[in-house]
Amino acid sequence: MGNWSRFNIASIVLGFGFLYLPIVLLVIFSFNESKLVTVWAGFSTKWYAQLWHNQALLDAAWVTIRVALISATCATVLGTLAALALVRYTRFRGRMLFSGMVYAPLVMPEVITGLSLLLLFVAIGLDRGFWTITLAHITFTMCFVAVVVQSRLLSFDQSIEEAALDLGATPVRTFFAITLPVIAPAVFSGWVLAFTLSLDDLVISSFTTGPGATTLPMKIYSQVRLGVTPEINAICTILIGIVAIGVIVASVVTKQREAQRERDERAAFAQ
Amino acid sequence: MKSLGSIRRSFAPWADPASKPFISVKNVTKKFGDFTAVDDLSLNIYTREFFALLGASGCGKSTLLRMLAGFEQPTSGEIILDGQSLAGIPPYRRPVNMMFQSYALFPHMTVETNIAFGLKQDGMPKADIAERVGQMLKLVKLEKFAKRKPHQLSGGQRQRVALARSLAKRPKVLLLDEPLGALDKKLREETQFELMDLQQELGLTFVVVTHDQEEAMTMADRIAVMSHGKVVQVATPAEIYEAPNSRFVADFIGDVNIFDGAVSAAENGYLRIETGDGFPIRMASPEKPAVGAKAAVAIRPEKIRVTRQPPAHAPVNAVEGEIWDIGYLGDMTVFHIRLKDGRVVKASSLNAVRAVEDPFGYDQQVWISFGEDAGVVLKD
Ligand SMILES: Nc1ncnc2c1ncn2[C@@H]1O[C@H](COP(=O)(O)OP(=O)(O)OP(=O)(O)O)[C@@H](O)[C@H]1O
Ligand SMILES: [Mg+2]
Numbered sequence: 001m002g003n004w005s006r007f008n009i010a011s012i013v014l015g016f017g018f019l020y021l022p023i024v025l026l027v028i029f030s031f032n033e034s035k036l037v038t039v040w041a042g043f044s045t046k047w048y049a050q051l052w053h054n055q056a057l058l059d060a061a062w063v064t065i066r067v068a069l070i071s072a073t074c075a076t077v078l079g080t081l082a083a084l085a086l087v088r089y090t091r092f093r094g095r096m097l098f099s100g101m102v103y104a105p106l107v108m109p110e111v112i113t114g115l116s117l118l119l120l121f122v123a124i125g126l127d128r129g130f131w132t133i134t135l136a137h138i139t140f141t142m143c144f145v146a147v148v149v150q151s152r153l154l155s156f157d158q159s160i161e162e163a164a165l166d167l168g169a170t171p172v173r174t175f176f177a178i179t180l181p182v183i184a185p186a187v188f189s190g191w192v193l194a195f196t197l198s199l200d201d202l203v204i205s206s207f208t209t210g211p212g213a214t215t216l217p218m219k220i221y222s223q224v225r226l227g228v229t230p231e232i233n234a235i236c237t238i239l240i241g242i243v244a245i246g247v248i249v250a251s252v253v254t255k256q257r258e259a260q261r262e263r264d265e266r267a268a269f270a271q
Numbered sequence: 272m273k274s275l276g277s278i279r280r281s282f283a284p285w286a287d288p289a290s291k292p293f294i295s296v297k298n299v300t301k302k303f304g305d306f307t308a309v310d311d312l313s314l315n316i317y318t319r320e321f322f323a324l325l326g327a328s329g330c331g332k333s334t335l336l337r338m339l340a341g342f343e344q345p346t347s348g349e350i351i352l353d354g355q356s357l358a359g360i361p362p363y364r365r366p367v368n369m370m371f372q373s374y375a376l377f378p379h380m381t382v383e384t385n386i387a388f389g390l391k392q393d394g395m396p397k398a399d400i401a402e403r404v405g406q407m408l409k410l411v412k413l414e415k416f417a418k419r420k421p422h423q424l425s426g427g428q429r430q431r432v433a434l435a436r437s438l439a440k441r442p443k444v445l446l447l448d449e450p451l452g453a454l455d456k457k458l459r460e461e462t463q464f465e466l467m468d469l470q471q472e473l474g475l476t477f478v479v480v481t482h483d484q485e486e487a488m489t490m491a492d493r494i495a496v497m498s499h500g501k502v503v504q505v506a507t508p509a510e511i512y513e514a515p516n517s518r519f520v521a522d523f524i525g526d527v528n529i530f531d532g533a534v535s536a537a538e539n540g541y542l543r544i545e546t547g548d549g550f551p552i553r554m555a556s557p558e559k560p561a562v563g564a565k566a567a568v569a570i571r572p573e574k575i576r577v578t579r580q581p582p583a584h585a586p587v588n589a590v591e592g593e594i595w596d597i598g599y600l601g602d603m604t605v606f607h608i609r610l611k612d613g614r615v616v617k618a619s620s621l622n623a624v625r626a627v628e629d630p631f632g633y634d635q636q637v638w639i640s641f642g643e644d645a646g647v648v649l650k651d
Binding site for chain 2: 160163166168169170171173178182
């Protein structure tokens with residue numbers, strides 16, 4: 001990147017400003033002394049301290065984290081299996097339909113996903129609450145995991161699985177001893193993605209929730225209708241922090257493994 | 272190195288009707304959709320044999336090997352190993368191991384754990400595994416690399432790990448798919464002899480796939496030449512070279528001159544053939560085709576003599592031509608000689624002395640000739 005022309009600088013500033021200005025404002029005002037959101041009155045962390053006394057908010061956070069942990073884990077298992085089926089059994093009947101169905105939720109409006117899940121839960125008479133939210137989150141995050149894992153599997157050399165079978169490992173052992181360790185970084189990235197998606201979902205949670213199960217985004221949304229408080233800014237800042245850390249960790253893990261590999265390869269050729 | 276020659280010469284179980292084959296491929300066909308990759312193929316392979324499958328790319332060698340290993344199921348036909356049908360037996364229960372064309376090392380394991388993998392699957396005690404892995408590392412001279420991962424090794428080292436891993440379980444049969452494909456010429460030749468020694472030492476049966484004919488000739492007890500999913504000829508390297516059973520095999524293995532013609536007489540084990548190149552050939556042949564039948568004579572370049580004067584038996588087995596091209600290869604010289612009808616015949620001669628007094632030159636008129644048992648009569 002040689003020439004930092006004015007045009008380049010302007011477009012970068014504009015682009016990043018557009019993306020991040022609202023977030024930066026939110027973070028700044030979460031440290032505002034004043035109760036008025038739009039007037040700066042000096043630095044303070046008191047709103048963060050107050051969060052610890054807001055039991056409703058803490059409960060919502062706890063629900064959110066549990067939903068995200070459980071749904072991300074289940075979605076990772078199911079998404080990985082779906083990706084394996086799509087990549088490996090290329091000749092089964094209705095494969096196109098199956099792959100279309102796995103990916104449909106990626107582009108499906110969330111309102112429709114939420115509504116259809118709600119109808120399903122009502123139809124089968126499931127009590128709405130924590131578990132219906134979790135199920136719904138598994139459904140809509142699974143396809144993201146499938147996409148991530150599938151792209152890794154496409155470059156996976158299947159002869160190493162055959163080698164394991166040839167050496168006497170059963171298909172199940174082969175999966176756990178060979179396939180899973182090799183695709184683990186992709187599976188982990190999928191998990192982080194599912195976790196963050198679940199963490200900040202509002203629409204689908206709202207459709208599938210019941211009494212006593214309020215997630216953090218729902219809580220924030222309902223409070224905002226009564227007016228934005230610095231407390232909300234503080235909790236949002238924490239959420240942003242968690243999501244950012246998740247994304248950064250996932251990409252650093254991938255980058256580091258690649259860098260390590262390159263170093264090793266160079267070492268091998270240098271000798 | 273031990274002398275393999277004496278052991279090898281006496282080793283010919285295929286010639287003994289009483290010996291039972293260890294692997295028996297019976298009328299095996301493999302289809303992928305409409306495409307027939309292996310076509311009604313039958314083969315016998317004997318214990319301790321070094322058997323090579325040789326053929327052009329795409330002729331079905333790997334497919335046959337994969338059926339032996341259990342990764343593909345025959346569409347029809349049967350494979351018997353040690354008296355037992357392999358039908359329905361999955362790869363992880365077969366007493367065969369395979370060395371893959373791509374090596375297929377486990378990228379997340381060290382050299383050591385790669386080699387130990389198969390032994391662990393068998394539930395071998397830890398101490399025994401460590402001992403066996405140590406032996407294997409020593410065998411392939413990789414003791415210093417035990418803790419490395421595959422991507423920290425060179426191509427040749429990876430190939431050795433793959434070999435050690437497939438040998439670790441002491442399988443009854445080792446299948447090798449282009450085992451030396453990734454090596455340079457010198458390392459390749461060294462490794463060929465190492466493989467032969469190893470096979471003798473451990474007393475294993477090797478089935479090796481290659482499309483390098485020289486490699487097959489060097490290593491194998493017998494070679495199966497394949498074409499389009501069928502076996503064209505199974506024989507020892509010498510038989511394949513000196514007595515090919517068809518134009519395909521003669522052409523596929525080494526250089527050859529083929530003279531087409533028609534039989535004009537057959538007597539006392541000799542055929543007289545009038546060739547389309549304007550001279551008659553008298554050639555030994557056990558067959559007795561009818562007079563007038565089409566026949567072709569295949570003669571290797573090194574069996575053709577090049578002289579200035581016509582030989583005594585001219586014009587039978589001799590014809591005049593002009594030196595068209597000379598290729599000096601160091602150990603020998605290859606001549607391309609143009610006959611009157613324009614066809615070019617290849618002849619080669621060993622450079623037994625350092626300097627010939629009066630060497631052949633370009634455009635020189637010469638005679639080429641050959642003996643009555645120098646070639647082989649092909650039917651087709
Ligand atoms: N899974 C498959 N599906 C469809 N066709 C296949 C499959 N495997 C192999 N073939 C076809 O079968 C034929 C034989 O393949 P095979 O791999 O046995 O060739 P080969 O003799 O080992 O060639 P090479 O020397 O290039 O390795 C090829 O034409 C190949 O395209
Ligand atoms: Mg092949």
